[in-house]
Amino acid sequence: MTNATGMPPNDRPVVFLLFDDMEELDLAGPWELFSVWHDRFGGPPCMTVSASGHAVRARYGLQIVPDAALADGPEAGVLVVPGGDGSRRVAEDGVILGWVRQTAARAEHVLSICTGVRILHAAGLLDGRTVTTHHSALAEAAAWPGVTVREARYVRDGNVWTSAGVTAGMDLALAFIRAESGDATAQKVADFVEYPPR
Amino acid sequence: MTNATGMPPNDRPVVFLLFDDMEELDLAGPWELFSVWHDRFGGPPCMTVSASGHAVRARYGLQIVPDAALADGPEAGVLVVPGGDGSRRVAEDGVILGWVRQTAARAEHVLSICTGVRILHAAGLLDGRTVTTHHSALAEAAAWPGVTVREARYVRDGNVWTSAGVTAGMDLALAFIRAESGDATAQKVADFVEYPPR
Numbered sequence: 394m395t396n397a398t399g400m401p402p403n404d405r406p407v408v409f410l411l412f413d414d415m416e417e418l419d420l421a422g423p424w425e426l427f428s429v430w431h432d433r434f435g436g437p438p439c440m441t442v443s444a445s446g447h448a449v450r451a452r453y454g455l456q457i458v459p460d461a462a463l464a465d466g467p468e469a470g471v472l473v474v475p476g477g478d479g480s481r482r483v484a485e486d487g488v489i490l491g492w493v494r495q496t497a498a499r500a501e502h503v504l505s506i507c508t509g510v511r512i513l514h515a516a517g518l519l520d521g522r523t524v525t526t527h528h529s530a531l532a533e534a535a536a537w538p539g540v541t542v543r544e545a546r547y548v549r550d551g552n553v554w555t556s557a558g559v560t561a562g563m564d565l566a567l568a569f570i571r572a573e574s575g576d577a578t579a580q581k582v583a584d585f586v587e588y589p590p591r
Numbered sequence: 592m593t594n595a596t597g598m599p600p601n602d603r604p605v606v607f608l609l610f611d612d613m614e615e616l617d618l619a620g621p622w623e624l625f626s627v628w629h630d631r632f633g634g635p636p637c638m639t640v641s642a643s644g645h646a647v648r649a650r651y652g653l654q655i656v657p658d659a660a661l662a663d664g665p666e667a668g669v670l671v672v673p674g675g676d677g678s679r680r681v682a683e684d685g686v687i688l689g690w691v692r693q694t695a696a697r698a699e700h701v702l703s704i705c706t707g708v709r710i711l712h713a714a715g716l717l718d719g720r721t722v723t724t725h726h727s728a729l730a731e732a733a734a735w736p737g738v739t740v741r742e743a744r745y746v747r748d749g750n751v752w753t754s755a756g757v758t759a760g761m762d763l764a765l766a767f768i769r770a771e772s773g774d775a776t777a778q779k780v781a782d783f784v785e786y787p788p789r
Contacts, residue, residue: 416623417619417622417623417626418619418620418622418623418784420619421615421616421618421619421620421623421653422616422619422620424615424616424651424653425614425615425616425619425651425757428615428650428651428652429651431651432651439651439652440652441653448656452626453622453623453626453627453629453630453637454626454637454638454658455619455622455639455655456655456656457653457654457655457656458646458654458655458656460652527785528785557785558783558784558785559623559783559784559785559786560761560784560785560786561785563758585756585757586616586756586757586758587725587726587755587756587757587758587759588757588758
């Protein structure tokens, strides 16, 4: 996950992978925080992709139209993978997994929210890594060879960042912004969305 | 806002108003919590409407396709109005305001998130009410005749519920679920999305 282009990370977007039956807030929490970071405080731009480029229907019925199909998106500086029931199907979809693997290899950082960690695992990105996930999936992840599971709000292991369930994605996003842009900027983002950091 | 149909509130949906330049998380936070309430714990169904029935583009670019146009949606048991910069335009849109007024008159409850309170005000729903909003809009709301503003995470005044900025919508949603279904159910919803109540 080196910066193969030699461009500073802010020149490449934060790319959010959309898929059917993803959990709505797994996407929208980090999307909001990263977007405020971009809009007000100099963070990288944000965009969404789905396998086909057509709308996805999230777990509770929200229909979201992506900015691009996987094949048509720009190179990601940061890849964000939400979770939800649909992560099970994505974890068996060779086309999406191939894109995740290729994208991760060129991105600076890879983030998963909630059970999105299943997709990182299925793409072969977690060997030797420590991760976390939604409480309902901790046992599942603990059975993956070469993966260490920790129960935490979020875990950073090098450039692989994973969060606990749903709302923990917001804490992960804030921690990421803090690491990239410092405490003061992260605090301003949190203040704008009136999110007292945990 | 009496229950004109005589139906129990759970038979009528929670209807979320979508509009261009709404703040993404104003929608998605309450949407997630109400949807989990419906999906797992017997809460009412949730749906989205927009003026035309076509997709809206939220403040940071997320494109969301509504379930119906205003004219085609079912009668709302609960109306949820997000905020964001787009609330200024909606507050001058007679068609949407007319729908909000009519919908509110038949709904059990009306909720606004963040600066969505502007839309309730413009629809004439706040006379004599105490409300809150995003910190950037507290002074604006304090100038509305007949409206009392309180700086709080959320405010319930009868069947008008208003929240502070963005993430406070989740606390409002949890407070609503608690009032309708009790502490234990609200706690189960919070536990599922791993949101420690504030």
